[in-house]
Amino acid sequence: MKRTPLRRRTPLRAKSPLRRSTPLQRTTSMTATDAQRAAVAGRPCIACGSEHRVDAAHVIPRSLGCGDALDVVPLCRACHRACDAGQLDLLPYLEPAYRAQLAHAVGHVGLIGALRRISGQGRRPTTGGLP
Numbered sequence: 001m002k003r004t005p006l007r008r009r010t011p012l013r014a015k016s017p018l019r020r021s022t023p024l025q026r027t028t029s030m031t032a033t034d035a036q037r038a039a040v041a042g043r044p045c046i047a048c049g050s051e052h053r054v055d056a057a058h059v060i061p062r063s064l065g066c067g068d069a070l071d072v073v074p075l076c077r078a079c080h081r082a083c084d085a086g087q088l089d090l091l092p093y094l095e096p097a098y099r100a101q102l103a104h105a106v107g108h109v110g111l112i113g114a115l116r117r118i119s120g121q122g123r124r125p126t127t128g129g130l131p
Contacts, residue, residue, distance in 0.1 A: 032056040032072060040074035046093040047079040055080050059105045060117060070104040086120035094118065
């Protein structure tokens with residue numbers, strides 16, 4: 001198979017800054033509120049105990065109607081990424097210290113929905129029926 005070299009229609013401009021027509025804005029659906037940040041301020045990560053760069057991690061996504069301080073738990077950035085990827089099961093870390101957050105999640109999405117989101121089972125990729 002003959003390969004042809006890739007060519008740009010217009011050459012790259014060196015030393016010209018990239019410009020954005022509109023500035024980036026934070027979406028309200030992804031950020032934590034001030035009350036949620038205050039709820040986790042000064043607390044260590046519930047999974048690993050780290051006190052460095054602890055964020056407010058939503059137990060139930062704000063898109064499902066949760067926005068108050070009972071919806072967040074403190075997680076460091078590494079554990080927060082693992083939780084969002086479905087690799088971290090939060091359930092052993094929530095009981096008993098974060099029982100109110102657990103009950104709040106069950107009230108919003110029901111017992112099965114909360115269990116799937118907290119244990120990461122709802123976010124894991126499927127393997128096509130393989131174990």
